[in-house]
Amino acid sequence: xxxxxxxxxxxxxxxxxxxxxxxxxxxxxxxxxxxxxxxxxxxxxxxxxxxxxxxxxxxxxxxxxxxxxxxxxxxxxxxxxxxxxxxxxxxxxxxxxxxxxxxxxxxxxxxxxxxxxxxxxxxxxxxxxxxxxxxxxxxxxxxxxxxxxxxxxxxx
Amino acid sequence: xxxxxxxxxxxxxxxxxxxxxxxxxxxxxxxxxxxxxxxxxxxxxxxxxxxxxxxxxxxxxxxxxxxxxxxxxxxxxxxxxxxxxxxxxxxxxxxxxxxxxxxxxxxxxxxxxxxxxxxxxxxxxxxxxxxxxxxxxxxxxxxxxxxxxxxxxxxxxxxxxxxx
Numbered sequence: 001x002x003x004x005x006x007x008x009x010x011x012x013x014x015x016x017x018x019x020x021x022x023x024x025x026x027x028x029x030x031x032x033x034x035x036x037x038x039x040x041x042x043x044x045x046x047x048x049x050x051x052x053x054x055x056x057x058x059x060x061x062x063x064x065x066x067x068x069x070x071x072x073x074x075x076x077x078x079x080x081x082x083x084x085x086x087x088x089x090x091x092x093x094x095x096x097x098x099x100x101x102x103x104x105x106x107x108x109x110x111x112x113x114x115x116x117x118x119x120x121x122x123x124x125x126x127x128x129x130x131x132x133x134x135x136x137x138x139x140x141x142x143x144x145x146x147x148x149x150x151x152x153x154x155x156x
Numbered sequence: 157x158x159x160x161x162x163x164x165x166x167x168x169x170x171x172x173x174x175x176x177x178x179x180x181x182x183x184x185x186x187x188x189x190x191x192x193x194x195x196x197x198x199x200x201x202x203x204x205x206x207x208x209x210x211x212x213x214x215x216x217x218x219x220x221x222x223x224x225x226x227x228x229x230x231x232x233x234x235x236x237x238x239x240x241x242x243x244x245x246x247x248x249x250x251x252x253x254x255x256x257x258x259x260x261x262x263x264x265x266x267x268x269x270x271x272x273x274x275x276x277x278x279x280x281x282x283x284x285x286x287x288x289x290x291x292x293x294x295x296x297x298x299x300x301x302x303x304x305x306x307x308x309x310x311x312x313x314x315x316x317x318x319x320x
Binding site: 015058059060061112114115116117118120122123126129130131135136138148152 | 208209210211212213220222225226227228229255256257311314315316318
């Protein structure tokens with residue numbers, strides 16, 4: 001399976017995120033700082049616009065300039081899609097990262113499952129882990145990641 | 157992590173509780189308190205190298221460690237018991253067949269056989285989530301008390317709280 005490999009942030013040990021290429025509509029240049037883990041933008045007509053998800057904030061991987069946006073195909077966020085549809089507009093879901101390092105293929109055999117005690121609802125968006133000399137890559141299900149981040153942001 | 161730093165603690169013959177109902181325990185310290193784990197559950201003790209944080213984990217789970225390219229969940233028993241963070245010195249790694257989990261510890265002191273009659277069982281409250289729930293029993297070693305940790309309860313609690 002082919003992934004975009006992105007740095008999650010700048011910490012003492014490198015953490016990377018693997019986003020399935022098939023879930024991505026396009027990459028964009030962002031070039032800003034995150035003002036929160038989830039940032040909703042209003043559309044020109046005042047209705048729901050794009051939603052930005054700061055991955056370094058969510059993964060506790062430091063802050064700083066977020067240079068790239070990964071625009072997800074809309075089917076990859078059922079919750080956000082439904083919510084935006086209810087407001088009469090369907091915005092895009094955009095994952096913000098400091099850098100997109102490369103595109104790479106990883107076979108199932110190269111990716112380890114999470115330890116059983118972490119496989120519950122909290123980490124359901126992590127589909128696997130791979131270690132190499134550069135650090136750890138977390139493979140992500142963008143649909144579940146977006147839903148989890150929206151749930152975390154929602155007031156209790 | 158250098159693999160040569162690892163200490164194999166398990167012999168092939170020590171994989172089940174003692175026939176007399178006792179158990180072989182690994183005794184170790186965390187912040188000068190003595191704890192014990194059944195040694196049959198332990199794969200190795202290794203020097204701490206690095207931990208990779210994950211989101212949404214409880215404070216006593218600092219993240220993931222890399223053991224021979226396989227991810228293990230790291231648990232800080234000091235924080236779990238409300239006694240402060242454990243120094244990042246060594247990790248006690250469970251056998252993969254038990255669970256891919258590891259525990260921060262300070263130092264290994266000994267391995268001892270403890271007969272069933274020497275264990276002082278700790279009463280557990282039904283359904284309780286108290287910190288003491290993860291201590292199964294205590295026993296005496298060199299005139300000091302050793303708290304025998306209930307690995308099963310720790311893992312159950314970690315799974316419950318990491319998934320919430």
